[in-house]
Amino acid sequence: MTAFHRSALARAGVVALLAAGGLATVAAPAQAADQADLALVPLSYELAKGVDAAKAKPFKFRVDNSRSSVAAKGVSYTADTSLLLKNKIGFVVPDGCQVKGKKFTCELGDLPAGTSEEFGIPLFSTGGRGAAGTLVVTIKSATVDPKRGDNKVEHEITVAKPGYDLTSWVQDVQANVVVNGVQGDDPDLRPVRRGETVPLDWAIYNDGSRKATGIFYGLTLPVGVTFAQKPEGCLEQVFQGKQQLFCEDAGAVVKPGEYYTSDIRVTIGGDVTEPVLHEGDLFAYGLDGAEGQPEEEPEVASLAQRKAFTEVDVMDNHTTFEAFVDLAATPTPTATPTPSGTATPGTTTSPAAGGGGSDGGGLPVTGVQVGLIGGIGAIILLVGGALLVLSRRRKVVLVAPGDEKSTD
Numbered sequence: 001m002t003a004f005h006r007s008a009l010a011r012a013g014v015v016a017l018l019a020a021g022g023l024a025t026v027a028a029p030a031q032a033a034d035q036a037d038l039a040l041v042p043l044s045y046e047l048a049k050g051v052d053a054a055k056a057k058p059f060k061f062r063v064d065n066s067r068s069s070v071a072a073k074g075v076s077y078t079a080d081t082s083l084l085l086k087n088k089i090g091f092v093v094p095d096g097c098q099v100k101g102k103k104f105t106c107e108l109g110d111l112p113a114g115t116s117e118e119f120g121i122p123l124f125s126t127g128g129r130g131a132a133g134t135l136v137v138t139i140k141s142a143t144v145d146p147k148r149g150d151n152k153v154e155h156e157i158t159v160a161k162p163g164y165d166l167t168s169w170v171q172d173v174q175a176n177v178v179v180n181g182v183q184g185d186d187p188d189l190r191p192v193r194r195g196e197t198v199p200l201d202w203a204i205y206n207d208g209s210r211k212a213t214g215i216f217y218g219l220t221l222p223v224g225v226t227f228a229q230k231p232e233g234c235l236e237q238v239f240q241g242k243q244q245l246f247c248e249d250a251g252a253v254v255k256p257g258e259y260y261t262s263d264i265r266v267t268i269g270g271d272v273t274e275p276v277l278h279e280g281d282l283f284a285y286g287l288d289g290a291e292g293q294p295e296e297e298p299e300v301a302s303l304a305q306r307k308a309f310t311e312v313d314v315m316d317n318h319t320t321f322e323a324f325v326d327l328a329a330t331p332t333p334t335a336t337p338t339p340s341g342t343a344t345p346g347t348t349t350s351p352a353a354g355g356g357g358s359d360g361g362g363l364p365v366t367g368v369q370v371g372l373i374g375g376i377g378a379i380i381l382l383v384g385g386a387l388l389v390l391s392r393r394r395k396v397v398l399v400a401p402g403d404e405k406s407t408d
Helices: 013-016 368-386
Strands: 039-042 046-049 059-063 072-080 087-093 098-100 102-113 116-125 130-140 150-160 167-172 198-199 203-208 214-221 225-229 233-239 244-255 265-269 276-286 320-324
Touching: 013 214, 039 130, 039 150, 039 198, 046 059, 046 116, 059 072, 059 130, 059 150, 116 130, 150 233, 167 214, 167 320, 203 214, 203 276, 225 276, 265 320
Parallel strands: 046 150
Antiparallel strands: 039 059, 059 116, 072 102, 072 130, 087 116, 098 102, 130 150, 167 203, 198 265, 214 244, 214 276, 225 265, 233 244, 276 320
């Protein structure tokens, strides 16, 4: 089985560079120069009945350091599984984690000031629907944290009806990123030079027990980052200085354990003045709204169907990310590649620890991002009618170990 423990925040080198001359972040007050302020936020809430151990769903959590002006060193999390109901739910210990009794601890690495990172704890279904107990997760850091009250979450887990369950992940914009479905195992990451064009590693996984038919997604870049290569047939706009894409692939069929993606490259602006560009965003939804087994070749969903998504857990369809910029390097313009709408083949395991998007410093730390979700809903309604006229249907090529089993 593919390793579930993806990236160790993939940022140790970036932290060192940000601390170097010309890339230093804003200095902290003297009394808090060596302190970080971490918070742990749960992002996933439900698991589809019928998800097996081989395709366990990474329950997403966010480690937030956006309120700090210093990096958090040696971040780790500990998961206590003693309160989970074994007859409802099981778990997979990510590779490299240390097990002690019913707890396991995983190292995440360093987390720069003003940023956040997401990781996942793989869970799978062992029985019927209903309350599945409580997963207790605690984060800690070698850096002093004066406000540790929000470093622990007692998270209630629910097993829902069988269905598809999309989860979005994006690797931060950095140079030398390996495009592989946000595996997070990039060996030589560095900040991007101004004017440089790099690939964006992003993926929409199906962590449910049934296939998703049709994908609708929206991608927003941080201010100062532009699209150099993008899928064809998407709606484009600029909102508050940020470039956005809204794309529909009504012909995509994403089976459990597979992911959907397409080739996207982005360019850092030559006039960027900040070392970290915040609040890139990806969200995704399935297009089928009818009950019953989805068809392999679905028709374009109506606007009414989009208002009644049948997904198991929509709370983790959204992720955020940042762009790291090397301000010391001389801007170097990069030739723009020819646009392509071809989807990149997917893998069969979802990201579980790190490797996801990272949160911008301006977002509040909340358990449920009500305002953000509401804004996404408004965007969907605004562009829904226009998306219906998108004529291009890209059939994503996916690698699958086999069709999903019946979980009725």
